[in-house]
Amino acid sequence: MSHNIVRIEALSTENYLIEVEAPHVAERFQAGQFVIIRIHERGERIPLTVADVDPRKRTVTLIFQVVGKTTMELSTLKPGDTLINCVGPLGNPSEIEKFGRVICVGGGTGIACILPVVRALVNAGNEVISIIGARTESLLILEDEIREASTETYIATDDGSKGHHGFVTEVLKGLLEKYKRPEEVNRVIIIGPPQMMKAAADVTRIKKIKTIASLNTIMIDGTGMCGGCRVFLDGEMKLTCIDGPEFDAHKVNFDDVISRLSMFKEKELLAVKHFCKHKQKKAGRQ
Amino acid sequence: MIEIGGTRVPMREQSVEERIKNFRSVPCGYNKEEVMKEAQRCIQCTGVPCEKDCPINMKILEMIREIAFGNFKKAFFIMKEDNPIPAITGRVCPQESQCEGVCPVSKRGNGINIGKLEAFVADWARENGVKEDIHIKERPGKIAVIGSGPAGISCAVDLRRFGYQVTLFEALHKAGGVLQYGIPAFRLPTEIVDYEISYLSEIGVDVKLNFFVGQNIKFNELRRDFDAIFIGTGAGAPLFMDIEGENLKRVYSANEFLIRVNLMKAYKFLEYDTPIVWGDTVGVIGAGNVAMDAARCALRLGAKEVYILYRRTKNEAPAREEEIQHALEEGINLKELVAPKRVLGDKDGWVNRVELFKMKLGEPDKSGRPRPVKIDGSEFIMKLDTFVEALGTKPNRLFLNKASELDVTSWGLIEVNKNLMTNVEGVYAGGDAIRGNATVILALGDGRKAAKSIHERLSKN
Numbered sequence: 001m002s003h004n005i006v007r008i009e010a011l012s013t014e015n016y017l018i019e020v021e022a023p024h025v026a027e028r029f030q031a032g033q034f035v036i037i038r039i040h041e042r043g044e045r046i047p048l049t050v051a052d053v054d055p056r057k058r059t060v061t062l063i064f065q066v067v068g069k070t071t072m073e074l075s076t077l078k079p080g081d082t083l084i085n086c087v088g089p090l091g092n093p094s095e096i097e098k099f100g101r102v103i104c105v106g107g108g109t110g111i112a113c114i115l116p117v118v119r120a121l122v123n124a125g126n127e128v129i130s131i132i133g134a135r136t137e138s139l140l141i142l143e144d145e146i147r148e149a150s151t152e153t154y155i156a157t158d159d160g161s162k163g164h165h166g167f168v169t170e171v172l173k174g175l176l177e178k179y180k181r182p183e184e185v186n187r188v189i190i191i192g193p194p195q196m197m198k199a200a201a202d203v204t205r206i207k208k209i210k211t212i213a214s215l216n217t218i219m220i221d222g223t224g225m226c227g228g229c230r231v232f233l234d235g236e237m238k239l240t241c242i243d244g245p246e247f248d249a250h251k252v253n254f255d256d257v258i259s260r261l262s263m264f265k266e267k268e269l270l271a272v273k274h275f276c277k278h279k280q281k282k283a284g285r286q
Numbered sequence: 287m288i289e290i291g292g293t294r295v296p297m298r299e300q301s302v303e304e305r306i307k308n309f310r311s312v313p314c315g316y317n318k319e320e321v322m323k324e325a326q327r328c329i330q331c332t333g334v335p336c337e338k339d340c341p342i343n344m345k346i347l348e349m350i351r352e353i354a355f356g357n358f359k360k361a362f363f364i365m366k367e368d369n370p371i372p373a374i375t376g377r378v379c380p381q382e383s384q385c386e387g388v389c390p391v392s393k394r395g396n397g398i399n400i401g402k403l404e405a406f407v408a409d410w411a412r413e414n415g416v417k418e419d420i421h422i423k424e425r426p427g428k429i430a431v432i433g434s435g436p437a438g439i440s441c442a443v444d445l446r447r448f449g450y451q452v453t454l455f456e457a458l459h460k461a462g463g464v465l466q467y468g469i470p471a472f473r474l475p476t477e478i479v480d481y482e483i484s485y486l487s488e489i490g491v492d493v494k495l496n497f498f499v500g501q502n503i504k505f506n507e508l509r510r511d512f513d514a515i516f517i518g519t520g521a522g523a524p525l526f527m528d529i530e531g532e533n534l535k536r537v538y539s540a541n542e543f544l545i546r547v548n549l550m551k552a553y554k555f556l557e558y559d560t561p562i563v564w565g566d567t568v569g570v571i572g573a574g575n576v577a578m579d580a581a582r583c584a585l586r587l588g589a590k591e592v593y594i595l596y597r598r599t600k601n602e603a604p605a606r607e608e609e610i611q612h613a614l615e616e617g618i619n620l621k622e623l624v625a626p627k628r629v630l631g632d633k634d635g636w637v638n639r640v641e642l643f644k645m646k647l648g649e650p651d652k653s654g655r656p657r658p659v660k661i662d663g664s665e666f667i668m669k670l671d672t673f674v675e676a677l678g679t680k681p682n683r684l685f686l687n688k689a690s691e692l693d694v695t696s697w698g699l700i701e702v703n704k705n706l707m708t709n710v711e712g713v714y715a716g717g718d719a720i721r722g723n724a725t726v727i728l729a730l731g732d733g734r735k736a737a738k739s740i741h742e743r744l745s746k747n
Contacts (some may be wrong), residue, residue, distance in 0.1 A: 023504050038459060044550060044559040045459075070559055085459050087496045220550065220560070223457050223498055224684045225467075226522045226542035232533055237526060242684040256533040259635035263535040267561035274556050 002082040006059055008075075011141040012064050015109055016075045017051070022086040023058040025050070031116035032214065034245055036222040037262065038085040039073055046070050047219045047241075048167030049113040050089065051142070058095070060086070062184045063112030063141065065276070069271035076279075081114060090222045091245045098125045101187035104150070105168050105200055106132045107192025111142050113214060114191045118149045120191075127151045129175065133192075134167035137161035147191075169199040176207050186210050190249060194261065198254035205250050213249035213258060218264065232256055292398040306585050306616050309471040309553055315401070317454040318356070321406045325353035327391060328398050332390040336385035341731035342440075343367045346385060346400060353403055361636075362411040365404060366418055369730065371436070373412065374465055376405030377474050378728045380606045406632040412481055425449035426746045430512040431491075432499045432685075435463020436726045437518030437717025438586060439483070440733030442491045445516075448741045452491045453512070457498040460549065461486070461523050463520055464718075465726070467549040470542075470579050472586070473609075476548075500688025514712045514740045517692075517700060518733060519685050521718035525677040527571070531629025532675075534637040536563060540570070540580045540676035547583045565589040566672025569640055571626060572676035573603035574723070578613045580674045585616055589672065592618045597625040597645050597658035623647070625658065627665055629673055637673050641665055678723045697722065705739040706732060714740060 007019035034047050036094040083185050090162055094117050102121050106114035111132045121128050128149070133141040133156035140155065140162060147153045154171045155163025164171050172188070179185045188211040190200045197213045204211040217229040217240045230241035233251040238244065298314040299305070316324060321475050328350045336346045345364050365372045381387070381401040388399030411417070427450040431442045434456040446452045447735035460466045461483050465474060499508060508515060522541030526532055543562070546552040550560035568584040570577050573596040581592045590673055594613070596603060599622040603610055614620065623645040628638040635674055640739055644664035647656035681698040693701040693709040697721055700715040707714050716732025 022495070037397065042558045043550070044561075085496050087457070087459075087498070088501070090498075090501060181392065220542065220545050221458060223501075223522075224682050225522045225524070226545050227526065227539040228542045230526075230532070237528070237532065253533070256635075260535060262635075264561045264563060267555065267563060271556065271559060273560065 002084050003086045005077055005079050005081050005083065006057075007079060008077060010075070011063065012139045014139055015063060015112075016066070016079070017061060017063050017075075018074065019059050019061045020083055020086055021058055021272035022060045025060045025086060026053040026055050026058045029053045029060065029089045031096065031120040031269055032220075033089035033091045034087030034088060035062065035086050035247060036146055036219065037062070037069065037087075039077070040084050043084065044070055045085070045220050045222070047090070047216065047222060049109065049216070051112040051115050056111050061121060062108060063146045065109040068268040069275045072102070072275060074270060082087070087222065091241060092243075094120065094214075094246055096120045096124050101127045101129065101179070101184060101191065102187045103172065103185055104128055104174055105188065105190040105192065106131045106146070107168055107190075107196040107222065108134055109141070110190075110192030110196075110214075110216075111140075111146065113216075114189065115145055116151065117189060117191075118146060122149055127142050130154070131156065131168045131171045131175070133157060133163075133171075133196075135159065167199065168196065169203055172200055173203050176203065176209070182208060187212070188249075189214075190214070194254050194257045197252075198258070199250060201249035201254070202254070211249040212246050214246045215244055218261065219225070291357075292327055292395070294399055295320045297399070298401060301742075302615050302617070305472065309586055311475050312472050312612055315409060316402055316406045321353055321403060322356055323376070324399050325350045325403055326711055328354065329391060331390050331630050333390075335388035335390070339384045339388045341384070341725075341727045342368050343690065349407070350398065350403060352713035353407060358407055358410045359416055361407045362416060363418055364581075365407060368734075370402070370440050371465075371487060372404050373408035373478045373482050374436075374474060374735045375727055375730065376401045376403070376408060377478075378469060378725075380725060382492070382607050384727070408482075408722065409478075412478070412561055413432075413570045417488075418578070422447060422489065423449045425745075427451065427514070428587060429516065429664075429740060430455065430499075430508050430513045431516045431518060433518040433717075433719070434461035434465060434483070434486075434522055435465065435518055435520045435717060435729060437520070437719070437729035437733040437736075438463065438516065439486065440730040441516045441518060441737045442486060442733075443489065444734055445740060446489050446491050446736070446738035450741075450744070454486065454491050454493045455497045455499050456493065458496050459495055461493055461495060464522075467545045468576065470544065470583050472582065473579065489646060498685075500685050505689040505691075508652050509713070513744060514714065516707070516733070516736050516740065517713065517715040517719055518717045518729065519682055519691075519719045520729075521679045523680050523681060523724055526675060527626060529626060529628050529629060530636065534629055534631040534673075535635050536565060536637050536671060537629060537673045538675070538676050540572070540576045543580050543674050544576070547587070553587060554565065555584070555739075562586065562587065563672075564589055567670040568592045568672040568674065569595050569668070569670040570674045570676055571595050571598075572678070573598070573605055573610075573620070574676060574678065575605045575609050576678075578605045578609040578618075579678050582613055582616060584672065584674070585618060593642070593670070594618060594620045595624050595626065595642065596620065596622055598647065598655060599623060602655045623658070625660065630667075636671070638671055639667050639669050640673060641667050679718075680722065681719050704735070706736040707739060712743070
């Protein structure tokens with residue numbers, strides 16, 4: 001049961017979009033959920049963000065950043081190639097209700113993950129202010145889609161190449177100055193690198209605004225079996241795959257999340273080197 | 287000359303020096319002469335305690351008789367009548383506390399080596415392409431089996447043999463459950479698991495991989511689409527100790543450690559993509575089969591020192607005798623009467639020490655084993671850099687949450703009646719999902735029993 005790739009596109013130098021046939025996922029996906037993919041028989045299982053589904057075409061659109069061997073290999077695939085597995089939808093859907101005014105903060109590849117959440121929130125009758133950011137303009141993805149879906153959109157880049165010069169958290173802080181009364185912002189949702197989510201959670205904690213973060217931890221099975229994705233909420237262990245991926249951002253110990261994400265770094269570098277060498281050899285032979 | 291009783295034909299094994307560097311099977315298996323000689327030790331007693339003690343009541347006596355005469359094909363067919371995966375049970379059953387333990391010959395040394403006879407015959411059939419003729423008379427009835435571990439396999443096989451349409455759902459990318467992700471290749475070679483499982487498709491069971499019932503299809507949709515359901519979802523969720531330091535890096539549940547090594551083949555990293563990290567000194571908490579497996583995997587990955595840290599003593603260890611013996615032979619250190627208080631790490635979040643309590647044995651507890659009692663003020667620090675928790679597992683709460691109409695115990699075990707039916711009409715369960723951590727053979731037995739109950743129910747209608 002392999003999954004045909006129908007489209008693959010570079011969204012930036014680091015981010016790619018891949019559309020694959022996965023009827024089960026397309027049929028049942030709800031905003032906030034994810035899939036686990038494996039490229040081939042010897043591949044690892046990695047969780048990926050679902051940015052969109054097309055139930056009619058029975059496809060899912062996945063967006064990923066090239067960070068290790070698997071994502072690097074994924075970025076070299078072409079339409080007509082296949083993924084051996086695409087399991088999902090996994091994880092709990094986002095809590096979507098009419099909250100009122102919601103601020104959605106997306107950083108880096110997290111923008112892809114927040115897009116379906118923004119759409120679902122707007123559909124539920126919320127006013128959604130989106131803040132999206134990246135290191136630099138060329139890495140900023142899905143700006144048009146976010147703008148189209150949101151009531152209002154702000155942009156931040158670390159180098160100031162687009163929008164606010166600085167972090168999304170600074171824009172968030174500014175907005176919370178504008179909407180001073182606690183009932184003026186009913187919820188904040190943040191998805192991005194854990195360092196950014198930690199900083200954003202600190203901003204909203206003072207204001208006591210309910211804040212949700214979606215975590216992207218290391219996972220294997222994605223069904224509660226390995227415990228590798230464990231996180232700690234006020235000291236209590238939770239599993240990202242089955243209890244999350246969304247959690248109360250004010251309770252998450254982000255330092256643990258950041259630390260545990262680096263557990264296999266050295267091995268990942270080895271794998272990337274090995275892959276590049278192999279690719280060169282192959283290119284040399286052709 | 288036929289020798290009756292006598293001593294067991296010794297099993298050739300890979301030498302310790304060799305085997306700790308690879309993941310190949312430790313026992314080499316009997317050859318034809320050895321297996322016949324071992325079978326000829328059987329006194330063919332009339333009481334057949336071995337069969338009575340077998341959870342699936344395999345026709346052991348007949349099987350041994352055929353082996354003794356070299357009729358391996360016949361022995362294979364006899365075995366397959368009751369056991370869909372003999373190459374597996376022959377390797378992982380706790381025979382010493384079942385068939386081999388009650389064997390009258392065991393009073394004069396070791397009982398007949400039934401497990402290894404079983405494994406020989408199954409291997410012989412595989413290597414010689416011997417298969418039973420399959421005649422299935424189709425009958426109406428669609429059955430869903432959830433989980434492709436031992437319970438699911440046996441239930442699916444029996445129901446298919448009765449003639450029903452059987453769909454087997456598995457959440458992972460390979461069928462076999464714990465046989466695939468849990469038990470290491472040096473104990474249960476992967477190609478043997480794959481072969482035994484290929485039997486399912488051969489007899490026409492529809493195996494749906496990468497399919498999580500509850501996520502991909504709602505449980506009540508499944509109930510609507512199928513005439514009966516068997517739940518063999520096992521006990522796949524790891525238990526943690528809930529002590530300080532479990533957030534540290536290189537702290538693993540045994541499940542994660544073993545899934546990386548076995549299912550994902552992290553021991554062949556670079557050839558396979560899944561990584562695993564370990565240090566020179568590995569501590570494994572617990573003394574069950576899973577603890578032994580994790581410890582022996584760590585050794586094979588290249589750890590210099592591996593410790594089993596156990597709160598009781600070797601006598602109370604729940605692991606199979608053979609596993610403990612193999613682990614000790616391989617140089618794994620068994621540290622008895624210790625229990626972790628907390629795990630400590632360096633400034634970058636890597637585990638580097640564990641603080642342990644010394645324990646003593648107290649009065650027997652419910653399991654009949656002496657209760658481990660903490661000695662106050664006995665804490666001491668042990669240096670290690672990888673920490674694996676093999677404390678047992680419990681049923682997957684994700685599935686149970688999605689099938690909330692099922693009655694479960696406070697432990698998350700599904701409640702069943704004597705026919706293995708749950709409180710929901712037409713929904714049956716067995717294996718670790720109803721027992722907690724038990725054995726492959728008990729799960730097989732449950733699968734068979736549930737298949738029989740389902741057949742009775744559907745053929746009545």
